[in-house]
Amino acid sequence: MQLHHKKHPHLERLLNNARSLSLEKNSRVLVLSDLHMGNGGRRDEFRRNADLVRTMLTDYYHPEHYSLILNGDVEELFKFPLESIMEQWDDFYELFIRFRQNGFFFKTYGNHDAALVDEKEYRLAPFMFESLKFYYGNETLLCFHGHQASVLLWETYPVVSRAVVFFLRYIAKPVGIRNFSIAYNSRRRFAIEKSIYEFSNNAKIVSVIGHTHRPLFESLSKVDYLNYRIEDLCRSYPGADGRERIAIEEKIAALKEELDSCHKQGKKIGLRSGLYNTLTIPSVFNSGCAIGKRGITALEIEGSIIRLVYWFNGKQSRKFISDRDNSPTELGNTGFYRIVLNEDHLDYVFSRLRLLA
Numbered sequence: 001m002q003l004h005h006k007k008h009p010h011l012e013r014l015l016n017n018a019r020s021l022s023l024e025k026n027s028r029v030l031v032l033s034d035l036h037m038g039n040g041g042r043r044d045e046f047r048r049n050a051d052l053v054r055t056m057l058t059d060y061y062h063p064e065h066y067s068l069i070l071n072g073d074v075e076e077l078f079k080f081p082l083e084s085i086m087e088q089w090d091d092f093y094e095l096f097i098r099f100r101q102n103g104f105f106f107k108t109y110g111n112h113d114a115a116l117v118d119e120k121e122y123r124l125a126p127f128m129f130e131s132l133k134f135y136y137g138n139e140t141l142l143c144f145h146g147h148q149a150s151v152l153l154w155e156t157y158p159v160v161s162r163a164v165v166f167f168l169r170y171i172a173k174p175v176g177i178r179n180f181s182i183a184y185n186s187r188r189r190f191a192i193e194k195s196i197y198e199f200s201n202n203a204k205i206v207s208v209i210g211h212t213h214r215p216l217f218e219s220l221s222k223v224d225y226l227n228y229r230i231e232d233l234c235r236s237y238p239g240a241d242g243r244e245r246i247a248i249e250e251k252i253a254a255l256k257e258e259l260d261s262c263h264k265q266g267k268k269i270g271l272r273s274g275l276y277n278t279l280t281i282p283s284v285f286n287s288g289c290a291i292g293k294r295g296i297t298a299l300e301i302e303g304s305i306i307r308l309v310y311w312f313n314g315k316q317s318r319k320f321i322s323d324r325d326n327s328p329t330e331l332g333n334t335g336f337y338r339i340v341l342n343e344d345h346l347d348y349v350f351s352r353l354r355l356l357a
Contacts, residue, residue, distance in 0.1 A: 008199040018133035019047025031299040033071035034289035035211025040088035045291040067103035072110025110145035112211040146211030149195040200283035201357040215297045217308045218282030307343030
């Protein structure tokens, strides 16, 4: 079926040309994005969480029979040559491909690793696509990196990428200037998310993206989610008994503390709202990134359930708020912990999408 969305021709192309797959009742899929793997040196942002990613893939997701999707910006080609990346992280390429044993392994490409389209000797070339389309019954989830929503970025990509590579490798690197990226620009990040949100609602599909480094669950950012939870708890407070009221008060106090922390960080986390209209439609999910200072976020699909999870080093942990009031669970004796931040049924997600979009 050809869809026509004049405002978003690039996203329409992704939907129409995507590699198609089916989600079954026993499907287990892990979605990771924005690893930004480098050469292992000081400026390699992936180095911080490399052991965590390796451990969770080897000791949790592969034994639990998850398939794997790497949703773009896996290699950091703006700053490092591919040869140095593959030499440094050779064991990861073997690990990625091993997930085919569980069902499938695919990689989409982002703006930082799009040059790999022309690399015929690239080890992951047979598994790389621009977008993936999952059928869940009669519904559709579209998985793509997200940079395609920026018309200016994508149409000028060949010129822009060469300029960025030159700047980062030969000017910024010698003098220690930090990488500049869409992930660090709150206004541009919001504009891209909003564009994908509009397209997804128009097409009545769920989009699973990366690119902005900001986790989204059902189109809600962390700030939106905290506000929503506080409001929900306030509504339940009048009908609660004494003991329940105490528990609600404690939860609200913790949520307010987390919200205050978010506001203090300001633009670092992108305080622009994910609420693009009065009723938020759960059409956009973002797996976040694998280069967080305290850990990584990821999306899991298990049968009819989709969830946002956080993995972190216990020594670097801080207080996390979970919709399910979950506690972190350590993976064996590794010192790495996983917590479910939010989860929901895909049937609910698509029902709300159909009714409200």
